[in-house]
Structure formats: C-alpha cells, structure tokens
Amino acid sequence: MTQQKEQHYAEDPVQVRETGQYQNEYVPGFAEKWDQLIDWDGRAKSEGDFFIQTLREHGAQNILDVATGTGFHSVRMIEAGFNVISADGSPAMLATAFENGKKRGHILRTIQADWRWLNRDVPGTFDAIICLGNSFTHLFEEQDRRKTLAEFYAALNHDGILILDQRNYDQLLDEGFSCKHKFYYCGEDVVAEPDHVDEGLARFGYSFKDGSKYTLNMFPLRKDYTRRLMAEAGFQKVTTYADFEETHRQESPDFYIHVAAKNAE
Template sequence: MADSERTIFAPDDQQDYGDNPTEVRETDKYVEEYVRGFVEKWDELIDWEQRAKSEGRFFIDVLKARGKQTILDVSTGTGFHSIQLLKAGFDVTSADGSAEMLGKAFENGRDHNVVIKTVHADWRWLNRDVHGKFDAIICLGNSFTHLFDENDRRRALAEFYAALKHDGILILDQRNYDKILDDGFSSKHKYYYCGDKVTAEPVHIDEGLARFEYTFPDGSKHNLNMFPLRKDYVRGLLRDVGFQQFHSYGDFQEEGEEKDPDFFIHVAEKSYAGD
C-alpha cells in the first residue's frame, strides 16, 4: 500500500517506534513494521496448511458462486490467498505496499509452482499502479486496519470501487475489534493465525490504537500498530463509497451462527442483484 516516494525502510530485523510506541498512529508506518526479519517469520504465524484446512473453500466458493474470474488481491502479504486462488483457476493480480512482502509472496508462489503477478501499490493511489477492471477485489488478513486516517480509509475504498467492474465485489475482513474494545481480548486461535507456537496478543488497546505483539519460537518479538475498526463503522464506510449490498460473516459462518467470532468478513457488492 505504500507510496514508494515516501517509503523509509527500517533495518532488516529491527523495528523502531521511538520512545512512545503507543503514540505512533499513522498510515505509512506499516511499511517500516514489515522488516525482513518479521516477513521471514510471517508464515510461521499463519501456518498455511492449518489455515487452508480451517477456511476450506470459503473464498473460492464465494467468488465462484458470483461468477467472478479476475481477482485483485490488494493485500497479498506472503501470498497465501493469491496462491490458493491461482491454484483454483482464477486470474489473480497480487498487490501490496510492502516490497518485502511481495518478494516473499513471489518466492512462495515459485515454491507452489505458480507465477504470481505482483504490483507494488499504495491503496490510496491504487489505480495509478494497477490498471484494468476486476471482477473482485480481496483485502484480507486484517490489512485494512493499517489505515489510521479516515480520509485514507475513504480514499482507499473509493480506489477499490473504481477498480471493480460494474457488478464487481469487494471482500474485506477485520478482527472483531468490537469485542476487544468492549470486553477485552481473547482468541480461539483457530482460523487466521494458526501457528501453534506463535502468540499474537495486544499489548495496548484504546479506541484509536490496537498494538499487537507477535512472539515467535526463537524468542523474537515483533509488533504491529493497527486501528481498531468497529464492524458497523466499516459497513458504513462501504455504504458511503457506493457499495449497494452487504453480507457479513463471522469466522466463515453466517452472521449470528458463530458467537463472538475472532474475525468478520464483509462481502460488498457494487450493484444490486439483477442490475
């Protein structure tokens, strides 16, 4: 997502938040957070095999049920969903604001015998770097939470909307920050971050910051500062940008079936069914 002209890269294995980490609340900071040492460990956190089992064909089925073929993965990370969709026969373009993540994604694609088409792009200027219109855009892995400024969120969603065909859909996920803010943090550790030897827990929570710390088996620790998005707020933004229909899932289940889900998944459609 990062604008390459403004990117400042941190040392390979070192994150720097200055003297007041909980005061770092800016969109562009995420580029520095994904240092090489963190990116190289990211797949330990996800555990690709377990995650594939836990989410099954959810995204494949959602896309196929709506007849979508060309997919823009705007937060490809290390490539998990791009690779799953490529293997399922979709035409996928993979974008990310972290050059380190894109490098790892391409490497993972090669290891899985697929070629990932990567684009280094900032969501706020997405259509400057990514050309053409897509049947669907996916923004997964709680990535939208990297945007700290409301104008950035609105601008990014407008860019997503513009990159979709007239009947396109956006699939966007987020942590259940409502529960974290209102009741405190707990996690089933079942669907998203499946690595059983890695912990991901908040070390600071307020209405404007969710600061998570990730601890790996080798004892190393890395952090991410994220904006705690409430579910109804996100749906309101999607509506304001122009999306016509919404369907939200909790941990891959119909809304209401999963009590206190760890994650919400929003499927937003650009046009009404039958338009």
C-alpha cells in the first residue's frame, strides 16, 4: 500500500473532527521529523525513570506500548529489561520506530493496531499498557474513548496497570496557551503552538527549522473527564501526576499522567 506523502484535510481543517484523521496526519515526512520534536536524549533526561520505576513498583514485566510513535518509550523499556510489544495505528510511525530500534541494536516487535479493536489485533494479555505522547486525544468520539479503554482493560492481567498521559487541556481551554514543553517536547529547533482551540478541537501546528510545517487535530480532554472515563471502564484506582509529580504539588503542569490500576491493592 502506497503511503500518502502530504497531510490531507477537508476544505475547512477545523471541521475535521474524526478519530481516524491521524492516519492522514502522520505521513512519512512528519514521522521522520518527529524525533526532532521530542529529542530522545532531552526527553530521557526530563522524564528520568518515572515510567520505569512505576512499572517496577507494580511488578510489571510484559508491556504493551500502544502508541509507540517513533519508538522512544519502547526502546527505553527494552533497555531497562522489560518485554515490550510496540503497537501503533500509523504505518509510517511504526516504520520509523523499527528503524530507530535497529540503530540502537534492538528489533522491535511491532504491530499495526486500532485501539478500538486492540484484542483482535494484538494477542495475549499484559502486565501493563502504556499510552503516551498525548496519543489518547486522537479519539474524537466518546464511544471510541470508552471502547478503547474497555479494550485496554481486557488486555491487562488481573493486577495490570494502564499508564496514559495527556496535555493539560484544562489550562489551554480556560487560560490560553503558555506551555513550554519542558518535559515532553525537548527539540530546540521546533515550534509547537495551537492554530485553533475550542471545546471540541485543539489544532496544533509544528514548524521545523527547514521551513516545513505539519498539523495535528486533537480532542482537548479535560483531566477529570479522563479520570472519570477510566473509572467507568472498570479501573479500581486512578492516580494522576502533574509533570511526574503528584497533582496537588503543581497547579499548571504541561502534561498529566494517569496511572490506572485494574484492581485496587
């Protein structure tokens, strides 16, 4: 199948609010530049061992990375000793992730999968599922979000956990954009800023040093709404962190990280 080379939107891009739109956004050119945006070394330093320690604290060994992107977290966790399956809905991202893994001496076990039918596409169950990089916001319909969380829940072992992150859309919607991307977007030669924001759409533009620009249409999830959906999907305990710290310690984080336990301890 030939992959499209340019992003495609309708005549009015801000009216494109569909779960499958990411397939038209993560074209090969954007996937190849994504690592300039996150900067692997910079992001590893800013994250520290938060995810690795969280997984170890819960006794996780077999990990499903459902939004592997260009492979950053999959590679980090393989190198930390975890068994990892790397999934993504974008073939361009998976291809880039596989090449990134090879460059670092690893053969990633990659699967293209739609979260809404995760258990059809990815066999087995896991100790932990990670859904990082603000990826959950590609789901525009509530029924898709609920279906996805149900699929995640079903793919976890009895004491499994889901780690899911999201941008602080509450601040973006209520106060405007001031995020410095100091934890997640570490690239120095990339500008990421919103082109349009309303309660149903956060459209971001990503401008690179060579003059190229790409966009992403995302649904602006509010923190408490995400937590409620997790609880209603069956997760017994949801702990939310703000930029890798407990929520109450920081009022205006760039990102939130939810750690949802399938069964309360």
